[in-house]
Amino acid sequence: MDSPVQIPFKSFIQLKAEDATPVYLQIIFEFIKAIQLGLLPEGTKLPGTRILCKILLVNRNTLIKAFQDLEAQGFIEIRPNQGTFILSDQKQYQGKREISKAEKSNKAVGGFSFKCSSVLENPVEWSDLPLQFNDGLPDIRLVHTDIVARLYVSKLKRQKVREPWAQIQTQAHQHFKKQFFNFLNLTRGLRISESNLLTTSSHEVSLYLVAKLLLSEGDYVVVGSPGYYLSNMTLTDSGAKIIPVAVDEEGLHLAALKKVCETQKIRMVYLTSIYHYPSTILLSAKRRMEMLELAHQYGFVIVEDDYDFDFHLDSNPVLPLAAIDANEHVVYLGSFARSLPAGFGYGFITAPAAFIKELEKHQRILEPGIDVMKEQVLTNWIQDGEVHRLSKKNKLIYKARRDAFVRLLNDKLKGRIRFNIPTRGLAVWIEWLDHFNLIKMQQKCAENGLFLPKTILYQTKNMIATRLGFGSMNLNEMENAVDILARSLKSLLNKRND
Incomplete structure (x- = not known):
């Protein structure tokens, strides 16, 4: 990302005024989640606190308090006269640190309190869009539920209850x-x-x-x-x-x-x-x-x-x-x-x-x-030997899907991506050759009926990449999904060049 102001903070820093959790803690948790998901890559320079306050609509003292805690936890570094940076290399891992206020924080509900985790926030998103990429899940339509059900019922009937x-x-x-x-x-x-x-x-x-x-x-x-x-x-x-x-x-x-x-x-x-x-x-x-x-x-x-x-x-x-x-x-x-x-x-x-x-x-x-x-x-x-038979059958299906998916990527995104053909698994790792914002790409794809969860998007200063799972799609779904990817990319690049 060329400038910290260009980072779409509002798309992944979600603050809720009605939440009982203090705003400064919400900021801490949201920034930690964004860092762990790669939305704020190592070495990224953050905007000044005054600019960021206007973007997030928060009080400057609240933001400063959150940044002080994030620095104490080792997620950011505040450099005098230079700015605030997401920590790179191994800086955040050197030396011991005191447990921060955020880590010690308890949340009160009714008559008791409990520990809050800033680590275990659920990053998984859900969508009802007709086409969806994932990180490489199998196709549930290929599951032989009827065979497994019959075996399970037969075991129940034959159980020696004595x-x-x-x-x-x-x-x-x-x-x-x-x-x-x-x-x-x-x-x-x-x-x-x-x-x-x-x-x-x-x-x-x-x-x-x-x-x-x-x-x-x-x-x-x-x-x-x-x-x-x-x-x-x-x-x-x-x-x-x-x-x-x-x-x-x-x-x-x-x-x-x-x-x-x-x-x-x-x-x-x-x-x-x-x-x-x-x-x-x-x-x-x-x-x-x-x-x-x-x-x-x-x-x-x-x-x-x-x-x-x-x-x-x-x-x-x-x-x-x-x-x-x-x-x-x-x-x-x-x-x-x-x-x-x-x-x-x-x-x-x-x-x-x-x-x-x-x-x-x-x-x-x-x-x-x-x-x-x-x-x-x-x-x-x-x-x-049923496990081997089922595995062999499904691998033939998934191999055909992989080969079809690779052909589609080469046909519709040639010159825009680079990737290696995986010898195993149900996902392809693609690196984008153009410079653009993946969050904007996600939004553009959603407008056309394709869901890209944030957990498959990877963007750093030196890399823009996406893990695209093909296993859960048939040929027609793959064709439509890759077509939307190509059209969305073209739209983003055209808009940038206008």
């Missing part, structure tokens, strides 16, 4: 885990046993449990930049301080990571090594080995998130770092059966047995019950 329920749960769960760890060993090249596996209700729960056990207040965690907003929120909520490291064409930049390790004690590196979110980059073979060596040298834990393994579309899948981890530095997270109906998918964690045993203690509080029927259905699907 046996003690606790015994039924234990036996069924152990049988499921046996089939599941064999399945993971076969498909992902792991060498685990039942004691190295924990299954959870979702991928998000898996990361929450791992963060709770590994991280303490003030621990440093390295993540790829750009990164995944939800995982960053989970890690930050645990009390960790996030250090972003750039991702280039070979994945996480390990020279930069090593430099960080030489100056800070890193507790964890959160890594999407096979299909980086959002840029879809694969960590190169050379860097994969170097990453394991760095973990051994500096003693940090690699939390490897393989969130989209189900959708490798070309040749054989690349195996995770966990498959070649000789020194047990990797905690491997993944999801299972994303093509099944909602509620039938699973998250899982593989790690050293002692770590899994400790995780189970926390899971018993968070997820005390076991859905025996669901586990029996999935056990049957694995044993009968």
Whole structure:
């Protein structure tokens, strides 16, 4: 963005006069959310307080108070005679800081108060527009709900009610885990046993449990930049301080990571090594080995998130770092059966047995019950090869959609974008070659019936990019969506040149 005044603050800083939360706290929370979503990129110079007060319609003393708190938290830097800047590089992570007023703030309702989080604000938007891009979700229209329903009902009818329920749960769960760890060993090249596996209700729960056990207040965690907003929120909520490291064409930049390790004690590196979110980059073979060596040298834990393994579309899948981890530095997270109906998918964690045993203690509080029927259905699907059959069928469909989507991008946006064809996953990361504001692009697309959620928009001083999920669209929907993108871009550029 050429000038701080050009930043459309009103489009993402939403202040509500009727809200019981003080205005200065609303400003703090909204700025933190905008920074985490990449709407205010690192190094951005903010307008002067007088100008910003006129834009946001707030009192200058209120804004100054909010900025002082944001600076104390490490989100901005106020430089005398220069201006106010979103912090760049690693400045916000150096040294200790006191817990700010915003972090300590409680919100009172009725006769009690409770802690407010400035981290866990929900950034997800909803729309009823006929066409919608997402960040790479599967198509629910391809889900075989009828088959799963029949299996589930048959298990209910055959249930041996005479046996003690606790015994039924234990036996069924152990049988499921046996089939599941064999399945993971076969498909992902792991060498685990039942004691190295924990299954959870979702991928998000898996990361929450791992963060709770590994991280303490003030621990440093390295993540790829750009990164995944939800995982960053989970890690930050645990009390960790996030250090972003750039991702280039070979994945996480390990020279930069090593430099960080030489100056800070890193507790964890959160890594999407096979299909980086959002840029879809694969960590190169050379860097994969170097990453394991760095973990051994500096003693940090690699939390490897393989969130989209189900959708490798070309040749054989690349195996995770966990498959070649000789020194047990990797905690491997993944999801299972994303093509099944909602509620039938699973998250899982593989790690050293002692770590899994400790995780189970926390899971018993968070997820005390076991859905025996669901586990029996999935056990049957694995044993009968139905999971492989469904996966193979859906991959053919999604590969055809990817190839069609790539052709449409090349036809309608040629010369305006650059991208690599992803070998897995259901999204394409495109970088725009023209300079324009993505929020204005979002608004222009919405006028034409296409929804672009802010969570797929990435804009910094040196990059304008978008993660476009194609998996949930058929060919006709893709054609219409890309056509709207092209027309909206043309309209924006023409307006700018007038």
